[in-house]
Each structure stands twice: as C-alpha cells, then as structure tokens.
Amino acid sequence: MTTALAVSRLLPAADTADALRTDVLAGLTRHSKQLPPKWFYDARGSELFEEITRLAEYYPTRAEREILVARAGEIAAATRARTLVELGSGSSEKTRHLIDALGGLESYIPVDVSESALVQAGMALLAEYPGLSVHALIADFHQRLALPATPGPRLVAFLGGTIGNLLPDERAAFLRDVRDLLGPGDALLLGTDLVKDVDVLIAAYDDASGVTAEFNKNVLEVINRELGADFDPGAFDHVACWDAANEWMEMRLRARAELTVKIPELDLVVSFDAGEELRTEISVKFRQAGVRAELAAAGLEQRHWWTDAAGRYAVSLAVR
Numbered sequence: 001m002t003t004a005l006a007v008s009r010l011l012p013a014a015d016t017a018d019a020l021r022t023d024v025l026a027g028l029t030r031h032s033k034q035l036p037p038k039w040f041y042d043a044r045g046s047e048l049f050e051e052i053t054r055l056a057e058y059y060p061t062r063a064e065r066e067i068l069v070a071r072a073g074e075i076a077a078a079t080r081a082r083t084l085v086e087l088g089s090g091s092s093e094k095t096r097h098l099i100d101a102l103g104g105l106e107s108y109i110p111v112d113v114s115e116s117a118l119v120q121a122g123m124a125l126l127a128e129y130p131g132l133s134v135h136a137l138i139a140d141f142h143q144r145l146a147l148p149a150t151p152g153p154r155l156v157a158f159l160g161g162t163i164g165n166l167l168p169d170e171r172a173a174f175l176r177d178v179r180d181l182l183g184p185g186d187a188l189l190l191g192t193d194l195v196k197d198v199d200v201l202i203a204a205y206d207d208a209s210g211v212t213a214e215f216n217k218n219v220l221e222v223i224n225r226e227l228g229a230d231f232d233p234g235a236f237d238h239v240a241c242w243d244a245a246n247e248w249m250e251m252r253l254r255a256r257a258e259l260t261v262k263i264p265e266l267d268l269v270v271s272f273d274a275g276e277e278l279r280t281e282i283s284v285k286f287r288q289a290g291v292r293a294e295l296a297a298a299g300l301e302q303r304h305w306w307t308d309a310a311g312r313y314a315v316s317l318a319v320r
C-alpha cells in the first residue's frame, strides 16, 4: 500500500514574496538596520543550517537530541499523543525520536515555510512509518493555524530553540496562538537554549570553519535573487555578539567600507557607512523561571523541564 503525502498551502507563495519585500523595505530603511532571520532559509540556507548542526561548536542540536532520546518514553507516557504537530519542522530529523517513542502515533503534521523541506521530509517519513498519515502544512509559525481534523490528544512540538528568534512580545503572541491550538489533554513540547558561558555562546555563532558566517551572508544572496539587489556578500563581515542586558545572541553583518546597494524591485538604494551593522538574528537564551513565566502568561502550565546532562539546553512540556 502506498499512502500519498498530503500537502496544504496555508501561505500563498505571493504572500511570501510580499512579506520579503515588506521586511526588506522596513528593515533597511530604518535607523538601525535589521532583517528577520526567517529569510535565511532558502534551499542553500537550509543546507548551511544543517551543516551548522553538525559543527563541534554548535551544541544545541546535539543537546536537544540527547534530551529527546532520554525523555522520549516520559513524553509518550505524559501525552499519549495520537497526533504530532511540529512547527518549523525543517528536515524533521529530530522528530524521529518522538515518532519512535510515541507508539500510538497516527498522524504527523509538519508545518514549515519551505515546501521543498516539507515534501522531502514528508516522503521519507511516509516510507519509514507505513502506518503513519502525514499531512504537511506550508505555513509560517507566526500565522494562526487551522489544523486538519486528526485524532487527539495532540502534541505540538516547537523544537530547535527557534522560539529564541522572537522578541518578547512576539513570543507572547506566538505562545497565545499555540495555546488556542490546544484542546484539553493536548500538550506543547518546547525547546529552549539556555544562558551559559559567553565564550561557549560566541563560538556556537562564530565557528572556526566559517559556516555560520556563510549562513549569515546567505540572506544577502536571497535578497539579490528575489529582489534583484546587488549586495556583495564579501563586503560584509560576520559578527556574533552577546547582549547581556537582553540575554540574547545577535548575528550582524558589518559593512567593511562605505557602500551602496541597489534593490530594483523596491526602487531603493540603501547606503551603509563603513562599519555599519545590519542585525540579522537574535537568539534568546533562557532560564527556567523565565520560560515558566512566559508559558503561564499565555495560559500554559509547565509540567516538565528536562535539560541535557551538561545543562546547556532545555525541553519543556506544557499543558493548558
């Protein structure tokens, strides 16, 4: 028996194109230039991110995997989930531990903006788990989701530490939206990177082999391709720094010299001073009390908090 992969597009491709134009226009014409990190992830950017997850310096992926492997049985027992919804699923690599552990799982709903990642991951999972129905949703995790009618209880997973890309008010709105997705008996599994030694953090975002630098500069390639811009990625330096007041890592691109960039699709010319920085990502590092408080503010109760043995990363299980 072959089961087809169901794919629903909740995010029209035209909306994605509009969103990029809006973000680039707003982000490059303001006083402190910035771009949202979601634009890193075209096919090349997703590939570079996968490479980052294998770097010696980039611990979060391995730490999260350690937790999921160690706690899979507890997660299964606590949730008895029959449907797994994974927000920002990407390659769905980390999901296999959960699917394996959730013995009674009937339905898997990966949600991602990247259609290519969804189709690739979805097809692979269908082949590996013959009894599982897979319904992929092309959607932005920032958008309110209407989920297909699948059997409960549902477990909504948001892993990888991606919640750290959101500012505090964006996290609050996101967590309220997740709460609205959950019915009684449903649960949220949330991965968060933790505050730690600054040198460890800096190394994770500025690796010796330069993969993260290339990942960071890839956003300029995306803007060149999609909006006809003429960014020279080589004219920028990769910068990773710790913001101690906000407890987040920042990635920036710093113009080596004064330069201008044409963005024909926006009828825009942008100038950079020598040394001017463009913020491309924040990656918030959390503490347990903070995560618990943010969950509570959204109407969610933190039932479990599991860290890796080294205490670098945490996975929370929360319910309504």
Ligand code: AVJ
Pocket: 052, 060, 160, 161, 162, 164, 165, 204, 205, 212, 251, 281, 282, 283
């Ligand atoms: C996938 C968003 C969790 O913030 O650590 C990796 C992306 N940025 N290296 C992170 C990223 C630089 C990553 N997240």
